[in-house]
Amino acid sequence: MGNYLLRRLLIALPSLLGISLVLFTVLALAPGDPFEELATNPAVPPEVRLALRAQLGLDDPVWQRYLHWLSSMLQGNWGFSFVSRIDVDTLILQRLPVTIAIVGSAVILGLVVALPVGILAAVKPYSWFDRIASTLAFIGFSLPTFFIGLLFILLFSIELGWLPFVFRADLSETGWRWWIEQFKQSVMPVTVLGMAFAASWMRYVRSSVLDVVRLDYVATARSKGLSERVVILKHATRNALIPVVTLVALQLPQLFGGAIVTEQIFRIPGIGSLLIDAILRNDTPVIMAVTFVLSALVILFNLLADVLYGWLDPRISYR
């Protein structure tokens, strides 16, 4: 097991290096300039922009910039944002709590909905409950989050006026009022995101439970006289969850990456909106840091999912 982990981690290193190289090259090739606003402002002499570019090393060859980035990244220096001139890690740490809170609640909401609904639907396939749940799931993943988000805003904020649609990271209220306000402003984004997760996961849970309940060992468990509850939860579901675990694990890096579209609609100051702002402003150090950490997390969670398999299914061994 230890050997396996070590090997996987070593394999991850070249992949990370490759990822960073590709990311950096793509960003270098992309058009745009962080000082675009200076270029379009006729009152600012072009020399100012050229001096800024030279100062930040933007005019050096791409390979030189990459090596520079890599060496400082290895020393734990993430660089600083071109537009705000503050350290990238400070920027990310400022945004992380909100993203983890919102996406985390959405993932929990998604699981809480998807697991029971998926299992129930699979236990009684083609029943009314299954049909309604499946229809809703199809609607859920066919409608993009930005559309549902706008519908929610239109209904709950504008027509009914119940919920605010501008998210504020630092509410001025304290005590229980803070919790109420926080709840009010989080309801819409968490529901929109959570429902999108739930819709697809529910379909996976349903189909994998359906596959398992027909197997002989489930029939054996039933014929042993175990209660239906124990049969489904302990015998069928545990095996059925293996593919679902991979799926959920691969979504978890989003806790860090944020939900770009949803964050933009509700003005949530999370990592997703940081990333999109950085992309729009061609702020390379921020884009690099966010995307790189995101890809590192994807690799990590992949590994985590593989390790979880072993716990769920003792037949799998690591060599």
Add this chain to the structure above:
Amino acid sequence: MNEHQIRGLIDEVKAGKLPRRGFIQQMVGLGLTAPMASMMLMQAGVAQAQTAMPTYKPTKRGGGGTLKVLWWQGPVHLNPHWATGTKEQEGSRIFYEPLAAWDNDGNLFPVLAAEVPTSQNGGVSADGKVITWKLKQGVTWHDGKPFTADDVVFNWEFIKDPATASSLIAVYKDIKVEKLDSHTVRITFPKATPFWAEPFVGTNGMILPKHLFAPYMGAKSREAPMNMAPVGTGPYKFVDFKPGDMVRGALNPNYHQPNRPYFDNFEMKGGGDAIGAARAVLQTGEYDYAWNLQVEDEILKRLEASGKGKVTIVPGGNIEFILLNVTDPWNEVDGERASVKSKHPAFQDKAVREAMGLLVDRKSVEDFIYGRTGVATANFLNNPERYRSKTTKFEFNVDKANQVLEAAGWKKGADGIRAKGNVKLKFVYQTSVNQPRQKTQAIVKDACAKAGIELELKSVTAAVFFGGDFANPDTYQKFWSDMQMYTTTMTQPDPQTFMEQYCSWELAQKENKWAKRNISRWRSEEYDKLHTAAQSEMDAVKRAAMFVKMNELVIADGYIIPVVFRPRPSAAALKLVAPLSGWDNDMWALPHWYKES
């Protein structure tokens, strides 16, 4: 309008026959700015008008609750000297103040200055090289330290150091600033400077505290904690800041103006999009004020109908215009496309340019696309008949365009497209991807088709078009097409640097990596001479006449076709009283904001 006529108008103002405001409006109609017009009056000895602030009703400081404003692009730092756009200036303006600000009529409004320098009070020297500012007494920084002349001098040193990489360096690098006593500073310009109110004034002039910034000069300025947590003299004290998201402030109990500010707390939320911002103020009332609403007027009107807020539109220097290429974008001369040595095959004929001017239906563009947020213009539009220049006019007339082209020998071929020799009137018309721009392109294309000119429309993503990447063929600086359209912004009240975009030494070409500002590559010796002369012309009226003439030269030659003038729309809650100015930041009068009860 020439120098003589402008003098006549000034005399009328002096005699009280023409209201001051009327004069300023006429000058604005000529393409000059209100601050410039007001400087002219000041020099002629007409006293400045008292800034027409709405009556400030609150009788004590505070008690107004929280003021919540929405900036759909939030500031990413709070150092005004690094601001690349207005968002950082606005965020900084909550905490920092300049010596004086520009009101909407172009008057200088003293903030940290005790009075505005004039020649009468000895503030402006006779040769126009020395300006003496008297500072307000008893002003303190948020940390309790006194504000003095040392702070002002320090800001000059800070900005002019190239290692600071300030976007304002051009304003400060050639002047000299000295402290005369604890509350007097003297600015010495290298040459006579008629428009002296640029350093330490308005968006360019916010003052940082010396006692905190002194250890962070030059390259070390990036490490200054105050870039994220400002300590200023403004009406609100800093509470916290998250780049791109939120700026918060709390009432400054020691603010230097009595009974101000009215609000106990201040919040500037950033992010999202312009329509959402308009909605949060006009429709749901979640926020009190939203800035720079680049939204179609139709939508603004619909939101306004909900009755929670109102849209205010203030003038500014933005012009949406079409450029006809002076050079040949399709053939290389000395290995360079659109080389300044070449001439555009069709546009070198004045008749074609004149026809193009006649085929831009500015009125429809205003009526059907921009509404209140884009006013049809040819610079001379709003002027009384007697001042309207004979050389520039604005007309939409397809028949006339046909006649002009016919007379110049451009005959329609079998395909309905006019041609002369082997030159066909087929042009590529490019702009950035932006809905109103694509609609404008369609309107022009339609009219041109009726006159036998075929336009191929091209739209380039804004990030590429304005990106300034010199390896990319589609940037507006390269202008490798026959025509292009975009908005040019005039961020400073004085047109000197703005008008440099037609000087021959500013030609954007290969040798300067297209980083210079003359993008149309239009040039004229007369224009160059006027521009150089205006730089040191001390007589404000003569100088204004020069700018009017420069304007005329550019327009009359037909390569530049102004389309609409784009004022700045913003939204405010119905009860909020917020004086705005088109010549300064939206936050210029923040201490005077209050809510009617």
